Amino acid sequence: MRSVAVIGRGAIGGVVIGALERGEVPGARLAAVVDLGDPLEDALAVADLVVECAGQAALAEHGxxxxxxxxxxxxxxxxxxxxDALHERLRxxxxxxxxxxGAVGGLDLLRAAAAMAPLERVRIVTTKKPATLGVRDATGPVEVMRGPARQIAAAFPxxxxxxxxxALxxxxxxxxxxxxxxxxxxxLTSHVITAxxxxxxxxxxxRNRPSAANPASSQVVPHAVLATLRDLAR
Ligand SMILES: NC(=O)c1ccc[n+]([C@@H]2O[C@H](COP(=O)([O-])OP(=O)(O)OC[C@H]3O[C@@H](n4cnc5c(N)ncnc54)[C@H](O)[C@@H]3O)[C@@H](O)[C@H]2O)c1
Incomplete structure (x- = not known):
């Protein structure tokens, strides 16, 4: 039985926590929840698997x-x-x-294609409601940013x-x-990936339906997390 701690009780974490509490992940049980101000150490004492659902800053802090x-x-x-330094520490x-x-698919095929020979051109176009990007008064589609994935991910965490x-x-x-x-x-929030x-x-x-609790996240994301948890707990 895997003992699971969840960091973050928001739109994604809340759904993951609920499913664990209801016993919907065979072979896994909820051992702890860590939100803002909660000590991580208590969770580490009782969990062997930690699920981060709290944001990039929280991952850097706790990971x-x-x-x-x-x-x-x-x-x-x-x-x-x-x-890169955080990635190295986590690996x-x-x-x-x-x-x-998470919110996308096709990663397995892209990984295989890139393993055969480096891909020459890869693009992901993400389209969302302006408010979720901090954009006000847009009356039609507006390109907010274009650049290397590293730069964009840092700009819109x-x-x-x-x-x-x-990119990974x-x-x-x-x-x-x-x-x-x-x-x-x-x-709907759309992601068009071409390579x-x-x-x-x-x-x-x-094309994902946004979460009602947090329109910046898609409803499917916690279910992607739960799918991986089911695999890890099997
Ligand atoms: N991989 C993907 O496809 C994908 C998709 C959507 C969102 N995300 C990531 O998931 C994160 C969470 O999304 P959400 O919609 O659940 O956000 P949310 O704002 O609804 O919930 C975040 C929760 O984390 C908690 N939190 C924040 N900082 C913390 C800290 N330092 N320690 C402990 N808890 C902390 C908050 O109090 C809140 O309960 C997003 O910030 C984003 O980085 C990833």
């Missing part, structure tokens, strides 16, 4: 101690891994680092973890161009 304590760590705030063990697929997930899948933060669009008509290289040409279009 290295989780790994150093020999606890496994499942991460949703993947954009924090644009910080340094003895705990193991796992990433959720709550909205571009997906760009970092794609293809093995380069620099080959991936990320574009962020604010669109008042975007009732090409010697292995072929790829296009994935994802």
């Amino acid at each position: 290295p101690r989780v790994i150093a304590a020999g606890r496994d760590l499942l991460v949703v705030s993947i954009g924090a891994l644009t910080d 340094g063990g003895p705990g193991r680092l796992f990433l959720t697929s 709550k909205s571009t973890n997906v760009a970092a997930a794609v 899948a293809v093995g380069s933060f620099d080959v991936v161009e990320a574009v962020v669009v604010a669109d008042p008509a975007a009732t 090409s290289g010697p292995a072929g040409e790829y296009r994935f279009e994802i």
Whole structure:
């Protein structure tokens, strides 16, 4: 039985916590919840797997101690891994680092294509409601930012973890161009991922319903976390 601690009781963490409490992850039980102001050490004393659902700053704050304590760590705030030093610490063990697929898919195929031969062009275009990007008074689609995935993930820490997930899948933060669009008509949050290289040409279009609790996050994300938890607990 895996003993699970969840960091963050928000839109994503709340759903993960509820599912664990209801026994919906066979082989795993909820051991602790850590939110702002709660000591991590109490959770590390009772958990062997920690799920971060709290944001990039929280991952930077707690993640290295989780790994150093020999606890496994499942991460949703993947954009924090644009910080190479943090990424190295989290990969340094003895705990193991796992990433959720989160709001996007196709990462397995992109990983395989990039392993065959480096991809030459990868782009992810994310379109969301303006308010979730801090944009006011947009009357139509507005491109808010375009640049390397590393730069975009750092600039929009709550909205571009997906760009970092794609970059990690293809093995380069620099080959991936990320574009962020604010669109008042975007009732669904979309991510269009295109890639090409010697292995072929790829296009994935994802249209997620935003979470009512936090429209910057998509409803599907905690269910991606729970899918990984089910695999880890099997
Ligand atoms: N990988 C993906 O596809 C993906 C998609 C959406 C969101 N995310 C990431 O997930 C994060 C959480 O999303 P959410 O919608 O649940 O956010 P949220 O704002 O609804 O909830 C965040 C929770 O974390 C807590 N928290 C903040 N800082 C903390 C700290 N230092 N220690 C402990 N708890 C802390 C807050 O109090 C809150 O309860 C986002 O910030 C984003 O980085 C990733």
